[in-house]
Amino acid sequence: MKQVCGDVTEKDVPLATEWCTSITQLAYQGSNPSKSLKVLINPHGGPGKARQIFAQKVEPVLRAAGCTLDITLTTRAGHAIDIAQNMALTYDALVVVSGDGLIHEVFNGLAKHATPDKAFCIPVAPIPAGSGNGLSLNILGLLDGLDPCAAALNVLKGTGQPMKVDLFSFTQGNQRRISFMSQTVGLMADVDIETEHLRWMGDLRFVWGFLRGVVTRKTCKMELSMKVVEQDKSQMVDALYARRRSAAKGAAPGLPAADITPTNDKEGDEVDSPGNWVTFEKPILWMVAGKGPYVSRSLMQFPVSHPDDGLIDISIQEIVCLVVGRKFLLDAMEGAEFGRSYWFSSNRYVKGSAYRAKPLTNSGVLMVDGEAFPFEEFQIAVLPRLGTLLSPYPHYAPDFKVVDAKGTMREAT
Numbered sequence: 001m002k003q004v005c006g007d008v009t010e011k012d013v014p015l016a017t018e019w020c021t022s023i024t025q026l027a028y029q030g031s032n033p034s035k036s037l038k039v040l041i042n043p044h045g046g047p048g049k050a051r052q053i054f055a056q057k058v059e060p061v062l063r064a065a066g067c068t069l070d071i072t073l074t075t076r077a078g079h080a081i082d083i084a085q086n087m088a089l090t091y092d093a094l095v096v097v098s099g100d101g102l103i104h105e106v107f108n109g110l111a112k113h114a115t116p117d118k119a120f121c122i123p124v125a126p127i128p129a130g131s132g133n134g135l136s137l138n139i140l141g142l143l144d145g146l147d148p149c150a151a152a153l154n155v156l157k158g159t160g161q162p163m164k165v166d167l168f169s170f171t172q173g174n175q176r177r178i179s180f181m182s183q184t185v186g187l188m189a190d191v192d193i194e195t196e197h198l199r200w201m202g203d204l205r206f207v208w209g210f211l212r213g214v215v216t217r218k219t220c221k222m223e224l225s226m227k228v229v230e231q232d233k234s235q236m237v238d239a240l241y242a243r244r245r246s247a248a249k250g251a252a253p254g255l256p257a258a259d260i261t262p263t264n265d266k267e268g269d270e271v272d273s274p275g276n277w278v279t280f281e282k283p284i285l286w287m288v289a290g291k292g293p294y295v296s297r298s299l300m301q302f303p304v305s306h307p308d309d310g311l312i313d314i315s316i317q318e319i320v321c322l323v324v325g326r327k328f329l330l331d332a333m334e335g336a337e338f339g340r341s342y343w344f345s346s347n348r349y350v351k352g353s354a355y356r357a358k359p360l361t362n363s364g365v366l367m368v369d370g371e372a373f374p375f376e377e378f379q380i381a382v383l384p385r386l387g388t389l390l391s392p393y394p395h396y397a398p399d400f401k402v403v404d405a406k407g408t409m410r411e412a413t
């Protein structure tokens with residue numbers, strides 16, 4: 001018998017091959033690591049290191065696993081929309097090396113695809129290379145969410161069972177866009193826009209912008225109409241953990257026609273969604289609505305969010321007789337990365353199936369998924385389970401700590 005290596009003979013080769021295949025299957029949790037991937041890289045995202053991050057930390061991992069890569073460097077804003085819109089539906093996943101802005105473009109491109117329902121079934125996998133990287137943090141958690149190598153492994157392992165996620169239909173005038181993460185007005189939106197030029201600072205720009213906002217402390221006047229489904233904070237925490245345990249899955253209903261124009265009739269809904277309409281018209285410091293616990297490493301904005309409950313979490317920071325002063329805002333920074341502000345009584349937090357927002361002043365900032373939009377009336381409806389993500393878990397990765405009777409934060413059980 002011919003020696004192959006050391007004591008290994010020809011007859012051992014089939015056995016060794018079978019053994020290697022089993023190890024590979026074990027390592028990749030039953031998913032085939034050799035994938036066909038469309039890769040989008042934004043060379044100008046965040047601190048501008050996306051190209052190096054991909055070449056040094058991500059590409060070697062994907063190539064070693066035998067993946068076929070079709071790589072495009074985006075050359076302008078809007079480029080990723082065009083690519084996703086015209087993409088062949090033959091890829092196993094769409095890998096996005098950037099921050100959340102490019103992910104926003106990708107989902108909007110998929111919505112314009114000739115066959116959007118099929119296009120939305122191609123899973124999207126973020127590789128963190130922007131400033132906020134909220135989606136990556138939500139999929140991989142605080143520890144791994146900013147690690148490009150962990151994100152590369154998620155691409156190889158995560159396609160076994162992609163995670164369905166709700167998206168939002170954002171309508172303004174007769175324009176419809178897809179939002180996947182957040183809509184923000186007031187101080188938090190000012191923070192985003194006023195620190196655009198500080199992308200080189202990475203996510204520290206948000207902390208700097210918040211401190212600056214505390215000094216200027218402007219209020220914001222909006223009329224908010226929310227179709228509220230749940231508003232009891234303790235029950236929302238209980239539901240979070242119950243749902244994580246069961247991680248229920250259902251069928252994706254698809255993208256409704258693009259012309260769901262808003263109606264002014266509060267009784268008549270453009271979508272058949274649950275809940276009761278509630279109107280809120282007090283001056284506020286900010287309103288942030290969206291999905292996914294983290295919007296950046298320093299802020300767990302929606303700690304009780306579920307990927308696919310068909311609802312949007314809405315957080316309104318009220319002004320209560322000037323109690324919300326500068327000291328309060330500075331205190332609010334402590335524990336913000338663990339969602340401590342969720343428990344503040346001045347943080348009105350509800351889950352709804354739709355909402356409308358109408359600015360009552362002429363000037364202000366509206367950010368959608370971190371991108372600036374006209375400060376005008378808009379409407380949001382949830383598109384249940386339309387998006388598909390690669391994720392190691394069937395739920396968002398970050399844990400939410402609860403506050404006990406003594407005000408100490410602890411892990412929820």
Ligand SMILES: Nc1ncnc2c1ncn2[C@@H]1O[C@H](COP(=O)(O)OP(=O)(O)OP(=O)(O)O)[C@@H](O)[C@H]1O
Pocket residue numbers: 042043044045046047074075076077078079097098099100101102103105129130131132133134199369370371
């Ligand atoms: N080649 C390019 N030149 C200029 N802008 C680009 C280019 N490619 C993409 N963009 C734009 O850059 C915007 C921001 O990109 P990205 O999300 O990657 O970074 P970021 O905003 O720093 O990160 P985050 O959204 O997580 O804060 C995108 O919305 C996109 O419109």
